[in-house]
Amino acid sequence: MNMEKTIKAGIVGGTGYTGVELMRLLLGHPHVEIACVTSRTDAGKSIATIYPHLTDLLDLAFIEPEIETLGSCDVVFFATPHGIALEMSQPLLEQGVLVIDLSPDFRLKDIVCWEHWYGQKHTQPELLKTAVYGLPEVNRKAISSASLIACPGCYPTAVQLGFLPLLEAGLVDLGELIADVKSGVSGAGRKAAISGLMSESGEGVKAYAASGHRHLPEIVAGLEAVTGETVGLTFVPHLMPMIRGIHATLYSKLTTKISLSEIQAIYQQRYVDESFVTVLPVNSHPDSQDVRMSNRCQIAIHQPQGAEVIVVLSVIDNLVKGAAGQAVQNMNLMFGYAETAGLDSIACYP
C-alpha cells in the first residue's frame, strides 16, 4: 500500500494536546509526511524541546503560522482555539489546500447561534455553507468530496454516536433527551490554569457549565440534522480525575413498544460496517480505558427495570475519536485512503 503517493500535512496550533496527538497519529500514517507545525508561542523551538517524547521521532522546529508555508501542504489541520481557522482557511483553500478544522469555527451552520456561544463575529458565512461536518458515521459521502471539514467536538462525537440509532429509528421522545457526560482533564487543553492542576482535579469529580456549554448547540444541531425535528437536550459535562477519555451516559424515553434485544439489533445493524464503532453485548458496561489511545467508540445499551427509559453508554478517547483521530479519519476519506489508515493503534490497557 506504500505505493500510493504521500501527502504533506501542516498542523496549525502544535502546542496543544490535540496538535501533539495529531503528530503521534500522522507520524504513524503510511501516506503522510508532517511538513510543518506552527506555534506562535514556541516558534523557532525544536518540537522535541517542548515534547520530549518525540525526541528522535520528529525532527522539526515549530514555525510561525504563515499562509505561504502552509500553502505548500496538501492538507492543513487546525488544532487551535476558535477564531483562527475562521480567518486562515479561505486563503489556504484558494491555494488548493484541503482544510480540516478541529476547532469549533465551522461546526454550527446557524451563525447567530455561533456568535452567541463564541462571543465574536463569524466572518465567513459563505465558507461556512461549504463546510462539511466531519462525523464519518453520518456524513461519509459528503466528507469524501469536501475541501473544508468541521471536525466534531469530543462531547458531540460521543453523544451523537450513542443517540443516533435510537433517533434515526424514531424510537424515543426527542423533547426529553439527557446526556450526562464525563470527561478526562485533557479536554481542558494544555494551558496554565489553577483549575487544571492535579492538586485541584486529581481526587474529585465535578460538573461544570451545567447551565450551558458550547457543545450543546452542536449536539442539538447534529441530532436535528438527522431527525429533521426539534430536539430538546439537557447536557451536563463533568470533569473526571483522569487524563483521557469520555464516557457519555444517555437517557431517553421510548415512545413505542420495543424490546431491548430489538434495540440492540438496531444498533448492531446501524454500525455493522463502521470500523471504529463497536456495539457491545446487551448489558455491557464500556470502560473509557478500553478505548484510550484508540480511535474507537464502544457502545452498550440498557433498559433498567424494563421500563421506558433507555440508557446508552458510549465511550471514546477525547483526543482520538473526539479530535485528532477523527480528523485523520476525515483526511483518509478526503484523499481516498483506507479509512483506517494510520488509525490502528490499540487501546492502552492497562
Next chain:
Amino acid sequence: MNMEKTIKAGIVGGTGYTGVELMRLLLGHPHVEIACVTSRTDAGKSIATIYPHLTDLLDLAFIEPEIETLGSCDVVFFATPHGIALEMSQPLLEQGVLVIDLSPDFRLKDIVCWEHWYGQKHTQPELLKTAVYGLPEVNRKAISSASLIACPGCYPTAVQLGFLPLLEAGLVDLGELIADVKSGVSGAGRKAAISGLMSESGEGVKAYAASGHRHLPEIVAGLEAVTGETVGLTFVPHLMPMIRGIHATLYSKLTTKISLSEIQAIYQQRYVDESFVTVLPVNSHPDSQDVRMSNRCQIAIHQPQGAEVIVVLSVIDNLVKGAAGQAVQNMNLMFGYAETAGLDSIACYP
C-alpha cells in the same frame, strides 16, 4: 462538654473501609471510647499491623465477633457485609446495647424486595419493624429514640438529600426521576478483586449495574416515604478513578411554573438548620473533593436553558456522610450529644 459521660463503642467488621473510618471518627469523638473491634480474618492481630496509620493511636487487637464481649458496649456498629447484623442485632439489643447497622440488613421495610436483592431470607421481620432509617435530615426525631438504626447507603444519602426539597414541595414529575451517580473506588470495599486494582480503575470511567443496583429500591423507598406516592427512578452508578467521593447528578422535570431562584430558596429553607448540608449559590458546581474526609453534603441547583428540567448536583464523601460519619451522627442523636460531636473534621483540600 467533657463532663458528659463517656460511652463504650464496639465495631463489628473492622477490616473494611467503613470500619476503619469509624475508628478514625470515634478516636476523635469527645464522648466515645472504642472498646473493641472485631474481625474474623484478623482476630488476634494488632490493629496497627493492618492499619499502620493508627500506630500509636489505637492500641487494640482485633477480636472475634462474640456477643458476650460486644454485649458490654453501650453501642455497637456493624460495618459488615449483609447478613451479619441480621443475626447479631437481636441478642445485643436484648442486653440493652444500641445497634447502628451500616449494612443493608434493615434498610428496606419490604421483606420481599430485600430478599430479592440480597438473595437470602430475612430472618428478623419483627426487628425490621422497629428499625429506624438513619437519615437525620428526615428522621431526626425517630432516630433519637431508636435502639436499632439502619444507616443509609452512600448512593441513597447523596441522592435523597439532593432530591428531597424538590419532592417534598411537589414540584416535579415523580415518575421520571434520573440519578446519574459517580463514586470513588473505595465504595467497592477493601477486598481482593481484579476489578478494583489501580491498573484496572485508575485511568477509566465506567458505569456498572446500570440495569439494576441494590441501592435502587432503597432510594425509591426513601423518596416514597417522603412523598407518599409511587416514584419512578432510573439510577445509574459509575466508578470514578478516585478513592473517595460521590457526585450525584439528578434530573427531574418540573410540573409547575417556578423560577430557579424560588427553587433555590426552597432548598436553602429546607436545610437552613442542618449542620451538614450546605446549599451553594445558584449555578455553583460542587466538587466532591470539597467534602472529602468531612461529614458534609454540598448541593447546587441548575435549570439549563431555563427549560423544565431541573438539575441538582449533590456531593458527599461516601465513607463519611455516606457511611461512618452518618453513623456517628445517628449515635450522637441517640445518646443526646451535640449532633456534630466528633464530626468537625474539615475537608481534605487539596
Next chain:
Amino acid sequence: MNMEKTIKAGIVGGTGYTGVELMRLLLGHPHVEIACVTSRTDAGKSIATIYPHLTDLLDLAFIEPEIETLGSCDVVFFATPHGIALEMSQPLLEQGVLVIDLSPDFRLKDIVCWEHWYGQKHTQPELLKTAVYGLPEVNRKAISSASLIACPGCYPTAVQLGFLPLLEAGLVDLGELIADVKSGVSGAGRKAAISGLMSESGEGVKAYAASGHRHLPEIVAGLEAVTGETVGLTFVPHLMPMIRGIHATLYSKLTTKISLSEIQAIYQQRYVDESFVTVLPVNSHPDSQDVRMSNRCQIAIHQPQGAEVIVVLSVIDNLVKGAAGQAVQNMNLMFGYAETAGLDSIACYP
C-alpha cells in the same frame, strides 16, 4: 483545657495550599481564632468563594496584607513566597506579634548562601540572627522562647528526621549521604503552570532540579548544626502523580560495626518522647498515605543484604508536618499549649 485564653492568628498569603491548610488546622485548634487572612490577589473576596470547602466554616473575606491589621494579632503566619516575610516581620515583631514564617526567608543563617539560592538581597541580617529554625524535634527549647520562627521546608523535614539519629550517633560517613525524595504535586503550590496540570503530571514520575535544589543547603545546614561537621549530601527530588505526601529514601554508609537491631533501638530511643514521630518495626515500609492529613512522620530502617549501606525510609505529609502542621506545632510551643493541640487529625486512609 478550654479555659486557657484564646489567641488571635493572622495568615499572610491565604490563597496557597500552605495557607489554606493553616486555616484547616487553626479552625480545629482549641485556643486559636483566625482573625484575618490576607491575599493580594483576592482581597475583598469571601474566603468561601475561593475555597468552597470552607463554606459555613470560616466567614471571613481576604484582606490586603497590612501591618496595621496584622499588628493586632498575637501571632502571624507567613505562607508566602520568599521575600515577603523578610520585609514584614520586623514591624510585626516590634508590635509584640510573634511571627511564624513558613517561607524560606529565615531558614539559612548563611546570608551569602541564601542570596545565591534565592537571587535577592537578604535585607534583615540582624533579624536572621534571632530567628529559630522550627524543627521541634531538634530545637524545642529555643522555639519555646522564640519570637520569630523559620519553619523548615517539606523536604528538609522528612530528610532530617530520617537522618538525625544516625548522624547524632556518629554511625555513618558524613561525606556520602544520599537523599532520594519523592513528593506529591501540591508541593509545587497553587499556581497556574502547565507543568502542574494533571495531564502533565498524572501518570508519570520525574526527577527535577537534580543538579541543585533550594532545599539542599537547608538540609545540609540542619545536619551540620547537629553534627558540627561538614556534610556531603546528594539530594534528588522527584515529582509523584499524587497530591500530598513526601517519601524520603535515605542512603548512608556505616563507618562502624553495628547491627540493625541496635540501630533500630537508637531510633526508637531518639524519638520515644516525640508525639509526631513513629519508628516502625525493623523492615517496615512506611506508606506516605498513612500520614496524609496528619502531622506525623513515620520512619523505618533497613540494612539490605546486611551490608554497610543503611536505608532509612521517612514519610510525612508535605502540607502538614512539612508545612502548616509543623507551624502550628511551633505555635503551640511558643504559647505554652500542649504540643499536640489542634494536631490530632488522623491520617486519611483510604
Next chain:
Amino acid sequence: MNMEKTIKAGIVGGTGYTGVELMRLLLGHPHVEIACVTSRTDAGKSIATIYPHLTDLLDLAFIEPEIETLGSCDVVFFATPHGIALEMSQPLLEQGVLVIDLSPDFRLKDIVCWEHWYGQKHTQPELLKTAVYGLPEVNRKAISSASLIACPGCYPTAVQLGFLPLLEAGLVDLGELIADVKSGVSGAGRKAAISGLMSESGEGVKAYAASGHRHLPEIVAGLEAVTGETVGLTFVPHLMPMIRGIHATLYSKLTTKISLSEIQAIYQQRYVDESFVTVLPVNSHPDSQDVRMSNRCQIAIHQPQGAEVIVVLSVIDNLVKGAAGQAVQNMNLMFGYAETAGLDSIACYP
C-alpha cells in the same frame, strides 16, 4: 515489507498484563500472526470477554497450555509466573519452536542463587546454559542466533541501561552503586490482592522489598557480566500511584576525574546506534510518561554540585521495554526482521 513470510506466535499466560501487552504489540506487527493464547483459568473464553478493548481486533478464545498446540508455532512467548517456562521450554525447543521467556526462569546463570530467590528447584541446568539474556543493547549478536531467550525484568532493564556506559568505561566505584527505582502498579501484575487496590495505592508512595528483591541478583549478574568484576549494589524498589512506567535514579561515585560533558559524550556514543535508547541533553529530567506505551528508554545524566556522585536518570515503560516490547525486539533479532518492526508506537502523551 509484507513480502517476508509471516510467523506464527503463541503466548503462554495470556491473562496477565505482560500477556495482553504482547497481544497489542503482535497484533500490530507486520510479520506475526497470533496463533494461540493460553490461559489455565480462562481457557474456552473468548479473549474479548476478558479484554473488551480487543473486541473486533482479536477473534480467538483462550486455550489450555498444551505442548501439542504450541508446538505448531514458530515462536512461543512465556508471560507466566516463574516455574512454567522452566518445564515447558524443552519440549517446545525440541520441536524447533523458538522460546522467548518473559518470566525469570532462565535469567540467572547461578542456579544456587536462582533457587534461593525463587524457592524451588531449577530442573533445567543444561537448558539454562544455552539461554541467552535478552538485553539487545548488550547481547544483540547472541540473541540473533539463540533459540531460548531469557528476557530481562523491568527493573533490571532500566537499571542496566542507565548504568552500563559508566561501568563499561570503568569510571565509577563498583562497590557502591545505588539504584532507587520507582515503578507503576502494573508491575505487580493482574492478580486479586488488597495491596493493589486503587484505594490502597492511588494516593501514596512506598518502598517495598527494601531488604532484598528478586531483581537484585539479576541486575548484579548483568553488571558483573559486563565489567567482569564484583559489583556491590543497593537496590530499593518503590511503588508509585500510576499504572505504567519505571523511573530509575542511579547513584555512583566517580573514581576518576572526568567532566560531565565527557560522560555525556560517552553515553551518546554508547547508544548512538540503538533505536530504543535516547540520551537526553545534559541536565534533562526524563519523565516516565514520555515513554509510556513505547519501547523506548530515555536517559539523562547529572553531576550535582560538580561533586563525585554521578546521578543517572533512566525511564522505561515496564510493560514494553521492561517486558513485552523487549520480547518482541528479541523476536525481531531472532527472525532477522528489522529490530524495530512492530515497535513503532509512540508514547502516550498526555
